[in-house]
Amino acid sequence: MSITAPFDNSYARLPRSFYTRQNPVPVRAPQLIAYNESLGALLGLSAATEAERAAVFSGVDLPEGAAPLAQLYAGHQFGSYNPQLGDGRALLLGEVIGSDGRRYDIQLKGSGPTPYSRMGDGRAWLGPVLREYVVSEAMHALGIPTTRALAATLTGEDVIRETVLPGAVLTRVAASHLRVGTFQVFAHRRQIDELRQLTDYAIARHYPQADGPLGLLRAVCAAQAELIAGWMSVGFIHGVMNTDNSAISGETIDYGPCAFIDDYHADTVFSSIDRAGRYAYSNQPHIAVWNMAQLATSLLQQLDDPQAAVAEATQIVHAMPGQTEAAWLRRMGAKIGLTGPTPEDVPLIEGLLTLMQDQGADFTNTFDALARSDARDQFVDRDAFDAWAEGWRARLATEQDPQATMQAASPRVIPRNHRIEEMIQAAVAADYAPFHRLMAALTDPFDTQDTGLMRAPTKDERVAATFCGT
Template structure:
């Protein structure tokens, strides 16, 4: 269909400084098509600070031209809309053709910080990869991704971001009719492990080579100078994934769908479908309604990340070495590097969470014992560490931590060991408390609060709870008066037992 153009006398088209490197790759990497217009676009939320970082004018985005672009009703000058091709292992089963079934990459912009980022519309209509789907998104999942991705960014976890949410004025049919919406997602890129798998499964080594070159140039330029750039690329992706999953787990995040098509080569959290956060600490916690066997349980995430990276290594084998045995050895060595990198990031983060600025023998046992007694005592993950921040300033703060345990006696024993370990630290108590408060959030997007905010928005058209929760979790480390309910665990009747995928 022809692209909509500005009518006579209309304002000049919105300026977006596109520079689209992925669209310069060969045509079989994607499908070229425009978003499908919606009936009555209405801006629900614009992320003005993010727009400014991207070099975009928030006022222009809030105007009619901007809203038309964010809804997919108008293609801005310089955009080259494409739906990306990729494959993926979904819950361990390989699907050779997935792709953007309800998303369109408008293009790439280079922000004021010099970083190149994708602008993608999610929920923008059918594509050749839709596999019978309607290509649309419901309001609830759009607001969930906006809320949780912005919370993750505030928590310091590498993530895709949300630029805008737009209501479509149309319904989408899931179990019932739901209001539709479009999310504008911002990402370092949308290349996934599954993108490499797509071409490798077809025996298209040249496409794998071109894709590797694109990723190196865009995300890992230092790899270009290595003796084997593709091996250096693989090792760099392994390192970023190890750091990313450790950051997830340090804030109690459970991804829910850690498929290879949701594993970003850039090392960002990608896809916020049936994600959740721990309340009581439980390594076996699963919330996703589609994760029937706990494959992506909280404690399984490091193992799954390494498994996904092994699939990337398989796709890269022809480029790692001309000799098959040497290529396999290189791949195994690179993927094996995940475990020590993850362990160092995970234990280092836990050490900081309990106020240790130095590393000593016995620290690993100390933090693991804390996690064990938290699991046995049903202690809230976020509150335990936050209240430890106060207890670090003096023993009088310990009572608030004890109250989180069904049986406080094991915590009392552990706290004695912790205090003796703190005596070996040179940092003054007040400085230690400040450092712990800067790493242990007071507020996370607690599942029951997220669900309540989404229900209000979808069922009542009330965005007030969403806006209030977004305002709280956008500043997760700053404890503020009047916000106690946002820090509190759910009451038994408020507990969320399952989360659901937006498709």
């Protein structure tokens, strides 16, 4: 008996030009590493043995009602347009309606080559699988929209990258896998019927209140503005904000060379492939706007008179920086104890960030200390902090419970880069204790008691670069 799931596969009912139907390529010896019990219950998945879960979430066994397919999309990669990408190592198993009434995709990553693999092997190795499992679940616990991890499974097969590495499959759950690049591929090909069908589908699935293509653009811009502000508030750097990695649902998707800032610097870059800093921490709000401009260009193609709508589309995209700034102010204001921050509070917030950057203060620990203890200890020049804190304390005089506000906005623990690397190295040696330790702490990031995971890295522990690992 296999796992049962309440599948209702709406994307598979779209025309075949949207995807390629294909089953996963079976693996030799699947072994379950982790399974997200609470998420599985939300999705309505039946109880199953560990072996049954390993078989399904490695692609060896297909649950009844699944309709595996690889989705087609295109995308700008570091600013250069690639006319065809698509799921090169992933398959959408199908969709379910969760117990919360929402529709979810269930996708296997590392399930074998597809027609979109571009000479790749279609597989994943253990490191990126566990990285995405940990970071996506951490983001969910932080309250930031994200894809989620349902399962991680060893394949029993080796994957060749720079060296021989253990293969694995991640089972990912998303509101959908529709990307800016999904619209781009049909717009670029001038497949207007498909573009209109995709737009109607996206509106019905994600933004039923949206009025036509420009209504969809307005809704996606608003969702992306909130998302980017969330990233900035926890020091998260996506690393590869290509348009094919920009989900129209407003979820964080595709955790490749992602990382969290330790010592704060606005222009921090970790991704080994981002040599020019295009996707640096401080550039993320600007790149999100650029991505939305590409979505706007694609959506306009389906209109009978695209030029007549250019001005309105431009206005929608140009409004996004203000939306992001407002969301950023709300989140960052809360991190210094303000329940109703105003634009007049921006210098106070930026003053602290400048102080942190000048003195190399740890991003997460500084805000945690501000909420729970003496943040002076985070700075070398404590007099400089005291000077900033004088104005801060004066501003807090009008707040009722600033400490509670700060504690609710400032996590104690994040998936720090050196801990992720430590976890991966241990897992390659079949030691999953660091993985389970991280997961236990990150489930409750605002109130964890694992002080060891709160500690910033030493000089020898710092991670200077992160990698896609595909």
